[in-house]
Amino acid sequence: MTIIAWNVRGLNAAEKQLAVFKFLKNHKPTMVGLLENKLSTAAIHNLRNKMNNSWSFLDNNICSCKGRILVIWNNSTWQVEPTHMPSQHISLNVVNSGGLKMKISFVYASNFLRDRELLWAAISKESIYIDMPLSLI
Numbered sequence: 001m002t003i004i005a006w007n008v009r010g011l012n013a014a015e016k017q018l019a020v021f022k023f024l025k026n027h028k029p030t031m032v033g034l035l036e037n038k039l040s041t042a043a044i045h046n047l048r049n050k051m052n053n054s055w056s057f058l059d060n061n062i063c064s065c066k067g068r069i070l071v072i073w074n075n076s077t078w079q080v081e082p083t084h085m086p087s088q089h090i091s092l093n094v095v096n097s098g099g100l101k102m103k104i105s106f107v108y109a110s111n112f113l114r115d116r117e118l119l120w121a122a123i124s125k126e127s128i129y130i131d132m133p134l135s136l137i
Contacts (some may be wrong), residue, residue: 009038
């Protein structure tokens with residue numbers, strides 16, 4: 001079980017997408033947060049069509065059209081339930097194939113202080129109500 005966060009700084013170029021595919025093939029992570037991907041919803045759909053059907057995708061483009069966070073995971077390893085998807089983080093309740101339950105939040109914070117304060121307040125509030133391990137990535 002390998003979970004990775006990668007600030008790809010844009011994933012629209014074909015060579016960047018090939019680098020991601022090669023990385024997935026070589027390192028075999030089971031969950032990846034692609035931060036600052038800059039993909040539109042249509043581009044994410046096209047990327048999904050290029051990948052093996054054993055991968056699922058979740059993005060927060062509905063809150064931020066700038067392509068901030070894209071989470072992909074292997075369906076044979078993870079059961080995933082999204083809990084929060086604002087513009088600066090995606091929080092998930094996950095269970096792996098071995099039965100481990102945890103909350104994972106992939107974070108890509110804003111450059112603006114007030115936005116970051118709101119982010120950490122939201123994550124702090126969310127963490128009060130969980131009864132499982134929490135990982136902030």
